[in-house]
Amino acid sequence: MSERFLPETEQQALELVRWAVAGNKTIAIQGENTKQGFGLLAETDCMVSMRNLAGIVEYHPEELVMQALPGTPVEEIKQELNKHDQRLEFEPLNLGRMYQTGGEGTIGGVFSGNLAGPRRFKAGSARDHILGIKAINGRGETCKSGGKVIKNVSGYDMSKLIAGSWGTLSVITEVTFKVLPAPAASATLAVQGLSTEQGLKLLATVLSTPCETSGLAYLPAPALAAIEPGEEPVPQDTGSPPGKGDSGGSQGERDGKLLFPDESMTLIRLEGTELSVNERIQTLRKLLPGDRKNSILNQADTTLLWSKIRDVAPLHDVHRTPAILKISTPPTAVPGLTRFLDQSGGCTWYLDAAGSWLWVGVCQAATADKLNSIKREVSISGGNATLYRAPDAVKKNTGIYSFPDSSIKNLNEKIKNSFDPGNIFNPDRLYSL
Amino acid sequence: MKMPPVDNAILQNRPALIRQIKAILPDECVIVDEAALRAYETDALTAYRQRPMLVALPETTAQVADVLKLCSRLKIKVVPRGAGTSLSGGALPLADGIVLGLGKFNKILDVDFDNRCVVAQSGVTNLAISEAVNHRGFYYAPDPSSQIVCTIGGNVSANSGGVHCLKYGLTTNNIMGIEMVTMTGEILRIGGKYLDPAGYDLLGIITGSEGLLGVITEVTVRIIQQAQTARAMLLGFPSNEAAGECVAGIISSGIIPAGVEMMDEFAIKASEDYCHAGYPVDCPALVIVELDGQEGEVTELIGQVREIAENCQVVSIQVSETEAERQRIWAGRKAAFPALGDISPDYYCMDGVIPRRKLPQVLTRIREMSDQYGLRVANVFHAGDGNLHPLILFDASNPGELQKVEEFGADILRLCVEVGGVLTGEHGVGVEKRDLMHTMFDEQDLQQQQRLKCVFDPDGGLNPGKVFPTLRRCAELGKLHVHKGNIPFPDIPRF
Ligand SMILES: Cc1cc2nc3c(=O)[nH]c(=O)nc-3n(C[C@H](O)[C@H](O)[C@H](O)COP(=O)(O)OP(=O)(O)OC[C@H]3O[C@@H](n4cnc5c(N)ncnc54)[C@H](O)[C@@H]3O)c2cc1C
Numbered sequence: 051m052s053e054r055f056l057p058e059t060e061q062q063a064l065e066l067v068r069w070a071v072a073g074n075k076t077i078a079i080q081g082e083n084t085k086q087g088f089g090l091l092a093e094t095d096c097m098v099s100m101r102n103l104a105g106i107v108e109y110h111p112e113e114l115v116m117q118a119l120p121g122t123p124v125e126e127i128k129q130e131l132n133k134h135d136q137r138l139e140f141e142p143l144n145l146g147r148m149y150q151t152g153g154e155g156t157i158g159g160v161f162s163g164n165l166a167g168p169r170r171f172k173a174g175s176a177r178d179h180i181l182g183i184k185a186i187n188g189r190g191e192t193c194k195s196g197g198k199v200i201k202n203v204s205g206y207d208m209s210k211l212i213a214g215s216w217g218t219l220s221v222i223t224e225v226t227f228k229v230l231p232a233p234a235a236s237a238t239l240a241v242q243g244l245s246t247e248q249g250l251k252l253l254a255t256v257l258s259t260p261c262e263t264s265g266l267a268y269l270p271a272p273a274l275a276a277i278e279p280g281e282e283p284v285p286q287d288t289g290s291p292p293g294k295g296d297s298g299g300s301q302g303e304r305d306g307k308l309l310f311p312d313e314s315m316t317l318i319r320l321e322g323t324e325l326s327v328n329e330r331i332q333t334l335r336k337l338l339p340g341d342r343k344n345s346i347l348n349q350a351d352t353t354l355l356w357s358k359i360r361d362v363a364p365l366h367d368v369h370r371t372p373a374i375l376k377i378s379t380p381p382t383a384v385p386g387l388t389r390f391l392d393q394s395g396g397c398t399w400y401l402d403a404a405g406s407w408l409w410v411g412v413c414q415a416a417t418a419d420k421l422n423s424i425k426r427e428v429s430i431s432g433g434n435a436t437l438y439r440a441p442d443a444v445k446k447n448t449g450i451y452s453f454p455d456s457s458i459k460n461l462n463e464k465i466k467n468s469f470d471p472g473n474i475f476n477p478d479r480l481y482s483l
Numbered sequence: 484m485k486m487p488p489v490d491n492a493i494l495q496n497r498p499a500l501i502r503q504i505k506a507i508l509p510d511e512c513v514i515v516d517e518a519a520l521r522a523y524e525t526d527a528l529t530a531y532r533q534r535p536m537l538v539a540l541p542e543t544t545a546q547v548a549d550v551l552k553l554c555s556r557l558k559i560k561v562v563p564r565g566a567g568t569s570l571s572g573g574a575l576p577l578a579d580g581i582v583l584g585l586g587k588f589n590k591i592l593d594v595d596f597d598n599r600c601v602v603a604q605s606g607v608t609n610l611a612i613s614e615a616v617n618h619r620g621f622y623y624a625p626d627p628s629s630q631i632v633c634t635i636g637g638n639v640s641a642n643s644g645g646v647h648c649l650k651y652g653l654t655t656n657n658i659m660g661i662e663m664v665t666m667t668g669e670i671l672r673i674g675g676k677y678l679d680p681a682g683y684d685l686l687g688i689i690t691g692s693e694g695l696l697g698v699i700t701e702v703t704v705r706i707i708q709q710a711q712t713a714r715a716m717l718l719g720f721p722s723n724e725a726a727g728e729c730v731a732g733i734i735s736s737g738i739i740p741a742g743v744e745m746m747d748e749f750a751i752k753a754s755e756d757y758c759h760a761g762y763p764v765d766c767p768a769l770v771i772v773e774l775d776g777q778e779g780e781v782t783e784l785i786g787q788v789r790e791i792a793e794n795c796q797v798v799s800i801q802v803s804e805t806e807a808e809r810q811r812i813w814a815g816r817k818a819a820f821p822a823l824g825d826i827s828p829d830y831y832c833m834d835g836v837i838p839r840r841k842l843p844q845v846l847t848r849i850r851e852m853s854d855q856y857g858l859r860v861a862n863v864f865h866a867g868d869g870n871l872h873p874l875i876l877f878d879a880s881n882p883g884e885l886q887k888v889e890e891f892g893a894d895i896l897r898l899c900v901e902v903g904g905v906l907t908g909e910h911g912v913g914v915e916k917r918d919l920m921h922t923m924f925d926e927q928d929l930q931q932q933q934r935l936k937c938v939f940d941p942d943g944g945l946n947p948g949k950v951f952p953t954l955r956r957c958a959e960l961g962k963l964h965v966h967k968g969n970i971p972f973p974d975i976p977r978f
Contacts, residue, residue, distance in 0.1 A: 056976040066975065068966040099978055112731040113838050113869070135737055170678060177684055178656045190966045193931035194924070197905040199836045200649075201868040203642045203691045204906045204916070204923055205950065206932045207655065210687025219683075231737035254597060258619065260711035262776070326780035333777075380598045380676035404599075406678045433677045451681035457671055461938065462682040468934035471963055480682070 052078075053096040057103055060184070060192075060223040066098060067221060067474075068190035076474050079217035081121055081156030085163055087149030087439055089216055089450050089479035100158050103223065111136055114200055115181065117226040120158025127157055137232040140175050141167030144361045148374065148439060158222045164214030167360035168265040168319065171404040177213040179228045185212060185220035188470025198226050211465065217476045219469040235324040238265070238347035238355060239331055241338055243313040246270070246388050248339070250381060250405050252316050255337055257404060261330040265319025265356050266404040271312050273364035273400040276371075276411075319356055362409055362438075364400055371398055371411025373421060373440040379433030381405030390427050396420070418447035425452045450480050484531060484914050486577060486948045493559060493579045497536050500559065504539055504581070507549045512587065514538035523582050526567040526574040527629075528915055530831075530885055535562065535576035542587045544662060544670060544700045550583060551698065552668030555944060561666065562946050563694040565606060565637030568629045570832055571913025573641065573693045573949055583698060585636050591615050592701065598676045599706055600659055605636025605699045609643075612704060621706040624651035627909070628817070636699040642691030644909040646742040646773075649867035651707070653909075655690040660703035663689065665696075666940040675703060688935060693911050694946040696939040710775035713741060715812040716785060718792045719766030719799030723747065726768035727842040729795040730866045733772065733788055740788075742773040743867035747846065750819050750861040750874070757822030760815030763799040770866065771816055773809075819863050820874070827859070827876035831888045834910040835899030839869045848898055849873055856891045858884075870908035871899065897922055912950045920952050929953075934960050 057063040070077050075095035080086070082101050104121035111134040118127060124142070131137050142165035144154045161183075166175030182196030195208035212219055244252060249268035256263055318334060320327045331346065338344050347355060358364075365371045379387060384405050391397040396413040412420060421437065421444060428435045434452050437445060453459040462481070466473070493500075504513050514520055515537045525532045536559075541547045554561050560580030567574050576582050588606035594615055595601065601612050601623065609630040613622040626645030627633055633643070639661060644653045651657070660674030673689070674680040689696050720726040730743055746754070748767045755762040762769060770792075774784045785802055792800060803809035823830050837845050846862060853860045859876040873895055877888045896906050900922045907916055920929060929951060936943070937957035947954060 054978045056978045058976065062975045071963070072965050102976065110838065110840065112735040113840065114734065115838070134735070164679075164684070166679075174652070174656050175679065177687055178652065187931055189963055191927045191931070193928050195928065195932070197836070197923070199838060199869050199904050199908075201644060201653070201836050201865070201870050201908040202905045203909055203911050205912065205920065205929075206935055207642070207687055207691050208932060208935070210655070210684045211935075213687075214684050231734075231739060234737070254599075257599060258596070258621075258708060260620065260708050260777075262708075262710070322776070323780055323783060325783055326777050329777040329779050378677040378679045380595075382595075382597045403678065432675055434679075434681045436679075436681065453681050454672065457669060458673065458680075458682065458685070461671070461685060464938040465683050465935065468938050468961075469931070471961070 052094055055096060055098045056101070057098065059103065063098070063100070063103065063221055063223055064186055064190065064192065067186050067188070070096070070474050071188065071190040071472060074472060074474070076477050079221055079476055081159040082123070082153055084151040084153045084155035085145045085149060085159055086151065087145070088163065090442060090445050092478045094477065098221065100221070101156055104156070106130055107224065108198070114229055115198055115226060116229050117198060117224065118157050119224055120156060120222045122157045124154040124157055124160055131229055135232050136229045138179070139169065139173045139230040140165070140179050141169045141173070141360055142176060143167050147361055147363070147366050150368065157225060161213050161225050161227070162215060162217050162222065168267060168356055168402050171266065171406055172262070172264055177210045180209045180213050180225065181228055182226040183209040183212050183222060184224035185222050187220045188472055188474050193220065196226065200228050216479055218466060218479055219475065221475070233321040233323065235327045236319065236321040236349050236352045237327050237331060238352040239318040239320070239334055240345050240347060241316040242343045244316050244339070244342060245314070247385050249314060249316040250384055250401070252338070253404050254381070256318055256334060259333065259337070261320070261333050262322070263318055264321045265317065265359070267317045267359050268314065268401040268405070269317065269359075269364065270314045270400065272398050274315060276364040276367065276398055277358055278363065278366065317355070317359070319352060359402055364398060365409060365411035371413055373412040373444060374438040375410045375412065375421065375424060375435045376438055377408040377410060377428050377433055377435045378406060379408055379428065379431060383431035383433060384408060386431060387427060391424070394420070394423065418444045421448045428452065429454065486533070486914070487560070487954060489579045493557075494536070500557070501537060503553055504537065504550060507553065508539060508541055508546055512540045512542060514540070523564070523567070523584070524576060526564075526569040526572060528570055528572040528575070528913065530879070531572045531575050531914060533576045533578055535578070535580055535582045538582045538584055540584045540587050544664060547583070547664045547698055547700055548668040548670055551664055551666055554581065555667050555942065558942070558944065560944050560947055563640070563698045565634030565640070566608070566632045568633045568637065569641065569913060570834065570910040571907065571915040573911050573913035575914055577948065585634060585698070585700070588636070588700060595676065596621070600676050600703050601706055602701065602703045603635055604701055605639070606634050609633055609635055609638055616706050620708050622709055623704050623706055624657050625654050635702045635704065639690050639699055639702055640692060640694045641909070641911045644870070646744060646865065649743065650739050650741050655687060657705050658686065658690065658702055659705055661686065661689065661699050662701035663697035663699045666942065666945045671697070691911075693913060693950055695936055695950060697945070710741070712778045712781050713773055713775035713809065714781050714785060715803045715809045716772045716774070716788060717762070717799075717801040717812045718770045718772065718797050719763040720768045720770065721766070721796050721798055723768045723846050724843045725796045726770050727839065729770060729792050729797065731839060732791040732795060734867070736787065736791060738774075738784055738787060740772045740867065741775040742771065743865070744771040744816050745769065745864040745866040746816065746819060747862040749859065750823070750863050753822040753826055753861060754815045754819045757825055758814055758818040760811050760818070761801070762815045766799060771812060816863070819861070823861055823874050823876060828878040828880065829876070831875045831877065831892055833873045833875065833892050833895050834870070834907045835896050835904055836868070836870050836908040837899050837902050837904035839866065841902040841904070845871065845898060845902060849895060852891060852894055856887055858888060858891055865908070868908070869904065893919060914949055917950060918952050920950070930955070930960055937961070
């Protein structure tokens, strides 16, 4: 039974790491442990949870900057931002449902995982919003980088490396990040029944207009069907998108309308002032294929729908799709990849981030062979696949990442070594050394 | 400025080196002639000059790799160079080193509208990328003022920004992939036409690394659509405080303008005398706000900004109704640098960043220092992101004046750090701010950064003498110093 520590100060965390370095002990670093499903969790000599090193240190809404301790719950950060009509623009994916751990976890976890959401293609991911970091490396030394202002090129941008390192490089003891205003209104334009090619073409068309969009997704019917019942948003045929606080159509309007038809949905999210959202919806509607039904989702339904897309709801069911791959791909490679998935069978998939992300759930027969064949296909088409969920044995066989070549893998190992020469932090979580 | 010690043995071997480089590159790609070398002896920080042993201008990635392998083997230092517009001496040559120029890497390789990206060789200019996609309404967002000449490879190395970066991000937020050659000659391809490459964020660490980690030969950038419309507002204020308050008011009201610039009284007057853009010269502070988006939306936002400005004692408001008027409003801001060049033999451009709320305090302090040093300063400010550009006017032909300017500049940067800001927002550390790095970072912070340098360049041959105040051997940095660990932490809670 490994010992579990809850440091409450940076100094305590530093002492712990120094003790581990001196005794060559391995440490599992966590926040609220909501993302334990990512990567391989090795047996370690001790566990350190950062959840007691918590709290917002500084927040200046007019500077667009917040500084927080790593254990601060994401929920608390969102609430505080909400008070000032601001938000985390990168819309971090909540992995609590995928890993059946419930919560959204801590801000340290969000940055460690470089999480993002549907706005990725426009606003970037956590790494694009991190401004500065304080951390303890695997030598038992503090190392900070970046600053507390939103523009900075003083020294290497080490914070970006730590974002997405899943606790394998250092223990984060403080993080500073950029926040942005939350727009007053949002709406979704939903188009039914397009094929994958047609859906992608529509997304590309939308992106070649000046109508700024903040969500572009394509969900085939099986992915829609896999979203747990009772929670689907209701597309509405008429009307303009209501503004903030409007809870949308009444129950009566919902009745009689298909929650989701047995057809694919191509989804276009718009955010901004109410006037601007309306203007863009009117412009975009003119571009839609005339023979397909389209509808508009109001703000409340938009929020709900995109939280499902963000949190990978179509693949939640661990019995139906025990393995989940996130494929980052050039959008033009998507038709080939989805054809491959459909032909080989057993996969549920959908597209997010304007066709740059292909989320794939692999069914019961999620063998390593199957996953490896998908990964091969992805690397041929010039993208990469990250294994988000799978039984441990499968993870061990296929690996979490698909590195394009050995030199990139080598660089990753050398970077790990430069921070953590004894391989004491989350050993083997991302790849075995 | 102290540079790494010159190795005389290497200098003496120059003829052999020229022969060996010419065995890799065609003759016209190797510059050895004294007069021709002069063009490379400085970048845009002209106070520092050094003639290199030679300039190599390879044409292919394989040639870059061969040159680097050779230099690695012979322990010859290499300084990568794009267009040489660095304002921090990042591309300053070394006496016993070569300059590796990317000037011949000037082709756009792939314009891919379907995947919304452009693949360009690293010597392609920033503007050329936008021009290549302009006919379909696309552009590459980061727009440094030097965009006509600076290269995309230089932009990646410097993580350059521009007036629009508050809303549209810096270089690091807009690139998807690179091809890079390490000092040992290894060719790396990182990322590509997709988001989120696997593993640690190599693109993130290379962007802004000032040519210390590798030579970038190719860049894949993201392109986006231009907004339907953009309009500019010119707002005059009775004080810097009022102007700063207005900018804070705009941002806390939830508006992210496409650009927010501020100029102080001196900069306004100089610019107006120079280009007659119609700026109100009796205002102590001016703010330019550009709003973009859908037409109706922009009109609405202009109304909101007007209201905020009126609550901040605005004394003069101009709003562009046409594209020509928008250009005129910007013309004054763009003329600020040349205008100061016109009234003073030399100027020195600083690049600190501060939390915006500290602006009045910082400007007051700069004014006091200006009196103490007896040197005039004009301030232009990327007000949206707190990036301050104080321009110190001087005459380099006065003995000792340059040194005084450097001290003044260093004092300004120390002040920026003191109020919670940073040394540089977009111009980089280079040689210029190298010895000030300790004001922001302690020795352990810098050593961890240098360990990353070791990952890519274990012998330290690439652009040494830049960014880090102290050169260190990788073997020394790699040593594990074990701190005593006190068990069993009676005071650390368990769970
Ligand atoms: C008038 C003027 C206005 C400016 N305005 C802005 C501005 O608005 N915003 C801004 O951010 N900057 C600005 N700059 C600074 C400068 O233009 C940028 O830093 C630019 O990105 C440098 O590009 P370059 O091609 O000239 O690179 P160089 O000056 O040649 O090099 C810059 C650094 O990058 C390295 N480097 C260059 N190319 C490569 C490569 N291919 N591989 C590896 N390393 C490389 C060099 O070693 C050096 O350290 C301005 C400069 C001037 C002179």
